[in-house]
Amino acid sequence: MTATIEKQELLYTGKAKQMYATNDPEVLWVEYLDQATALNGKRKVEIAQKGRLNNRISTLIFKDLAAHGIENHFIDQPSDYVQLVRKVTMIPLETVVRNAASGSFERKFAAEHLTKFAEPVLEFFYKSDELDDPFINDSQVLALKVATAETIAEMKRQALLVNQRLTTIFAEMGIQLVDFKIEFGMTAAGQVLLADEISPDSCRLVDLKTGDSLDKDVFRKGLGDLAPVYQEVLTRLATVEEDQHVSD
Ligand code: ADP
Ligand code: UDP
Numbered sequence: 001m002t003a004t005i006e007k008q009e010l011l012y013t014g015k016a017k018q019m020y021a022t023n024d025p026e027v028l029w030v031e032y033l034d035q036a037t038a039l040n041g042k043r044k045v046e047i048a049q050k051g052r053l054n055n056r057i058s059t060l061i062f063k064d065l066a067a068h069g070i071e072n073h074f075i076d077q078p079s080d081y082v083q084l085v086r087k088v089t090m091i092p093l094e095t096v097v098r099n100a101a102s103g104s105f106e107r108k109f110a111a112e113h114l115t116k117f118a119e120p121v122l123e124f125f126y127k128s129d130e131l132d133d134p135f136i137n138d139s140q141v142l143a144l145k146v147a148t149a150e151t152i153a154e155m156k157r158q159a160l161l162v163n164q165r166l167t168t169i170f171a172e173m174g175i176q177l178v179d180f181k182i183e184f185g186m187t188a189a190g191q192v193l194l195a196d197e198i199s200p201d202s203c204r205l206v207d208l209k210t211g212d213s214l215d216k217d218v219f220r221k222g223l224g225d226l227a228p229v230y231q232e233v234l235t236r237l238a239t240v241e242e243d244q245h246v247s248d
Contacts, residue, residue, distance in 0.1 A: 005029070005084055015041050016054070016201060022084070027075065030083040032058075036201075036219045036226060040132055045219070052080045053230040054199040059083060060234075060241050061166070061198045067244075068165050070158065072194035073185065088185025088193050091147055092127040093136070095155055097163045098179040102204055104135075105179075114178065114206070120163050122156055127183075154192040155184050162194065170205060173236035175214060178204035200233050 007029045008021040015037040020029040032051035037044045055077065062074035073085040098121040101111035105121065126136040126146065141147050147155070162182060170177040180203040183196035196202075200215040207214055214233050219226050 005078075015044075016051075017197070026087055028085050028087045030085055032081050032083070032197075036216065038216075038220050040129055047219075047226050049227045050230060053227065053234055054197065054201060055081055055083055057199045057230070057234050057237060058197040060237050061169070062194075064169060064241060064244070065162065065165055065194070065198075070161055070165060070194065071191075073196075085195065086187070086193065088187055088195050090127075090183060090185045090195065091151065091155070091192075093141065093146060093155070094125040094127055094133060094181045094183060095159045096123045096125065096179060096181050097121070097159050098123070099163070099167065100176070100178045102178045114176075120160060122159060124152075124155075125181075151186075151192055158184070158192065158194060162198075166198070166203070169237070169240060171208075172240045173233070174208045175233070175236070176206045176208055178206055180204065200230050205233065 004023070005027055006023045008023060010018060010020050012019040016033055016035065018031045018033065020031070022029050032055040034046055034048055034051045035044060036047050036050060059074065059077040062072050065072055066074065073088060075084040075086060077083050098105055099117060101109075101113060101115045101117070105111060106113055124136050124141060125133045127133055136146070138152055141152060142149060159182060163180075166180065167177045180198065182194060182198060182202070184192050185195040187193050203215055204217065205214040206212070213221075213223065214229055216226070218224055218229050
């Protein structure tokens with residue numbers, strides 16, 4: 001990557017980030033927003049520092065994953081709110097990995113909260129605001145031509161590797177990784193590449209000592225201020241990553 005990447009036109013404003021083109025067609029300029037949404041964007045609140053915190057957490061996690069052989073779209077974090085990433089064609093699926101029952105799994109099956117699974121559970125959701133991101137199974141993905149069987153297998157393989165590494169990192173931080181959501185894109189060469197973000201917005205995290213939520217559930221359930229909670233996650237993550245010399 002050259003040091004001369006310049007921000008160009010706004011391509012997309014999402015619920016948590018804005019994506020801009022750059023002078024390099026293969027590089028996107030991502031701005032993390034000080035904004036939290038719930039109910040698929042129907043509830044929206046400004047939260048000071050949230051964008052900075054998520055950008056830094058996501059940066060440290062992407063760098064750690066790359067250092068552990070899990071390639072991803074991260075290129076650089078040039079400033080507090082900005083990340084440079086490899087532009088990919090997003091696959092419109094949310095890949096969810098669960099280590100214990102919570103959220104929609106708990107509701108759907110009346111499962112006991114935080115019951116641990118012997119093996120991780122993997123689910124796909126079809127990314128569509130109009131349809132409210134419905135659950136989608138493998139044959140539905142194939143029927144809708146959202147992804148090929150090969151791509152599905154590759155997303156699952158990478159998702160389980162991400163789960164192994166994230167579970168280890170968070171355990172070192174005194175945190176249980178209950179579940180998380182990731183997204184993949186396709187490079188021009190046909191490589192399935194981990195993209196988007198990994199932050200407390202997209203992970204369900206529980207403090208191993210206190211049982212407190214350390215993620216967006218604090219906002220969803222109105223449990224208090226989000227920023228100090230995300231700051232706590234960042235502080236613990238930075239300590240673990242400094243020990244491994246992964247941070248810059
Ligand atoms: P949402 O679209 O769900 O509101 P965001 O606010 O996080 O979410 O917006 C970021 C958008 O950018 C998402 O649509 C995501 O799929 C997309 N995206 C993430 N990483 C990349 C990438 N490397 N290349 C292209 N698009 C990306
Ligand atoms: N998730 C996400 N974005 C979404 C939906 C879910 O990042 O649009 C994450 C969520 O934070 C959790 C995991 O995916 O870590 C599983 O979410 P679940 O299906 O349990 O839904 P929820 O009850 O959180 O809406």
